[in-house]
C-alpha cells in the first residue's frame with residue numbers, strides 16, 4: 519500500500535499543502551520547527567484518526583482556524599482509495615471513497631502506517647503507559663474493533679472509579695451496586711486481556727528472529743506480557759473472568775480505601791528479555807535501541823501478514839539516531855515494497871544508498887518544495 523497524494527488544509531503550521539509522493543522513499547529535509555514532524559503526523563492521523571504525540575485533537579488545527587482537513591489518495595492492491603479526515607472543535611469525521619463513516623472504528627484500519635519516532639526508542643526504558651499505548655495503537659491497526667472494546671473498558675473503569683472515589687473511606691457501601699460495576703468491568707477487561715495476549719504472541723514470533731538477525735544470532739529477545747498476577751494465557755475466557763472477579767473482590771477493601779480500581783489491564787505492562795535478562799534494567803542503550811527497532815520491524819511484518827499489504831513506514835528523525843548497522847536493517851526494509859517517509863535536518867548522517875533513489879523535499883516554515 520502507498521499514499522500517492524496528500525492535501526492538508528489548516529493542519530498545524532500548514533495553511534494549504536498539496537504533495538505527490540514516490541511509492542518508494544520520500545525524504546524531507548528541514549531545520550528544526552519547520553514542519554517535518556507535523557507532516558509525518560498528518561499521514562499518521564489520516565490513518566489512525568489520532569495523533570501519535572498528543573491526545574488533544576484541537577492542537578492539530580492551525581491556530582485561529584475552526585477546522586483542519588487531511589485528504590489522501592491511498593493506492594492499494596485493488597485500486598485507489600481516497601480518504602479524508604476532518605477535525606473540528608465538535609469532533610472528527612472520516613470519509614472513505616467519499617462516503618462518510620458513521621463510526622471512526624470503521625474508518626481506522628483502511629490505511630496502515632508504522633511510525634518510528636524518537637519517543638519509540640523509549641518504549642523499553644520509558645513508563646508502562648508508553649508500552650500500553652504501543653500495544654493499543656498496534657492492535658487497533660489490525661483489529662479496529664479492539665479500539666471500540668478499549669473505549670468501552672475505559673468508560674466502565676471510569677464509572678467504577680467514580681463509585682469507589684465517592685465511597686472512599688466509607689464503612690457501609692451499596693455492595694450490590696459495586697458488584698454490578700465489577701461484573702461489567704470484568705467482562706470488558708477480559709476482552710482486552712485476551713486480545714493483548716494474542717497480539718504479544720504474534721509480535722514475539724516476528725520480533726525474535728528479526729532481533730537475532732540484527733545481533734547476528736547473539737541475542738534472543740523474549741517479550742513478556744504482564745497482566746493481572748496469577749492469570750494464565752491459556753485459560754478459557756470464563757475462567758479468566760471468574761479469576762479476575764475473585765481478585766477484584768479480594769482487592770475491594772483496599773480499592774475503597776484508595777478510591778480507585780487496583781486490578782485490571784489498565785495497569786498492564788510489557789517486559790523485554792535479552793538472553794534472559796531484563797533489558798529495561800540491565801540492557802545497554804544500544805540493546806534498548808535494537809529492541810525498539812526489532813519491535814517496529816516486527817510490526818511491519820505483522821501488519822503484512824494480517825492485511826496482505828505492506829504498511830507505510832514513517833521514520834521521523836530516527837535514522838541519524840541509529841548506527842550504520844541498524845540503519846542498514848531499516849534500509850533493507852525500505853528497499854523492499856514498503857513506502858517510506860524519512861525526515862531529517864541533514865542527509866549527512868544517513869547511509870548513502872538509502873536516499874540514492876529517494877524523492878527529496880525541502881521543508882521551510884510550513885511550505886514544502888520538491889527540487890526536481
Ligand SMILES: Nc1ncnc2c1ncn2[C@@H]1O[C@H](COP(=O)(O)OP(=O)(O)OP(=O)(O)O)[C@@H](O)[C@H]1O
Nearest residue numbers: 530531550551552553554555556577578579580581
Ligand atoms: N496548531 C498549530 N498551528 C500553527 N502552528 C503550529 C501548530 N502546532 C504546531 N505549530 C508549529 O509547528 C512548528 C513545529 O513543527 P514540527 O514539530 O513539525 O517541527 P520539525 O520540523 O519536525 O522540527 P524538529 O526537528 O525540531 O522536530 C512550530 O513552529 C510550531 O509552532
